[in-house]
Each structure stands twice: as C-alpha cells, then as structure tokens.
Amino acid sequence: MDSINKFKAAVACCVAALTALWGWFGWFVVAxxxxxxxxxxxGSAAAVKNGEWSSKVAREGLWHKLSIIVAVAAACILDLVVGMxxxxxxxxxxxxxxxxxxxPLVIAWYILTELGSILENTGKLGAPQPAWFKKAIAAIQSGVDSAGDKIIQNDDK
Structure with missing residues (x-):
C-alpha cells in the first residue's frame, strides 16, 4: 500500500509541475x-478488423493529423499577433x-471532431453507439462554431 501512495504522490507532483509550466492551455493541447x-x-484497428486496412489510407490519416497540428499552430500564431x-x-x-x-476554439473544435471520429470507429469495431453521445458532441461542436462565428461577426461591424 505504501508503494501505491508513493506512486500517486509522484504522479500528483508531475501533474502539478506540468500544470505550473503549461497552465490549462497545455493540458488542452495534450487532450x-x-x-x-x-x-x-x-481507426487502424477497425480497418484491420474489417479487412479494409491500406497503407495509403493510413498515410492519408497521418497527413490529416499533421494538418490539424498546422491549423492549431496557425491559431496560436494568430493569438500571439492579436495579443501583441x-x-x-x-x-x-x-x-x-x-x-x-x-x-482554444480551434483546439476545442478539433477535439470534438476527433471524438466524433473515435465514436464512429468504435462503432466499426462493434461497440454500441449511444445516440445521446453523438448528439452531445454535435451540440457542443455547434456551440464552438457559434462562438467562432460571433467573433467574426463582431469584427465585421
């Protein structure tokens, strides 16, 4: 039991140190x-299970993930410039x-997109799909879209 408490304390110290270093935004990026x-x-597991795995499709998925990283970097640069x-x-x-x-809006939008894709892929693996979960993701993503739209509309006035 003592070793478990030491492990918990070590994890808590690491999380606290990383939070002090990154703040909430860093954990958002980690998410x-x-x-x-x-x-x-x-997605790869679902493709293998269904006999649809293709290195070309897997490579396209990696390019897609890279484009997400680039979009987030662009949003960070925009925040930096606006802040300056x-x-x-x-x-x-x-x-x-x-x-x-x-x-934060761009990251939230991409997290919700990824969660929708994860839910879709778990369905391909045979897991039941709760309709309320799909609706919740769509509703939250719509809220993020609305927040982004309000920013743009205020800039146009």
Missing part, C-alpha cells in the same frame, strides 16, 4: 494529441488582458 492518437489507433497588438498599442484598449481566443 487534442491524445484524441488524435486514439482516433488513429482505433492589443496589449502593446496604446490606442487599442480592452477591459482585460488578452491572452488567447482563437487557439
């Missing part, structure tokens, strides 16, 4: 990476300190 890895693994403008130009004032807006 996206975990979803992408799980989606690729489950908003926080360093005296004529541009907000009632708060700008840190991030676009990257």
């Amino acid at each position: 996206l990476c975990a979803c992408m890895l799980l989606d690729y693994a489950i 403008v908003v926080n360093n130009i005296p004529s541009v004032e907000l009632p708060f300190v700008y840190s991030a807006l676009f990257a």
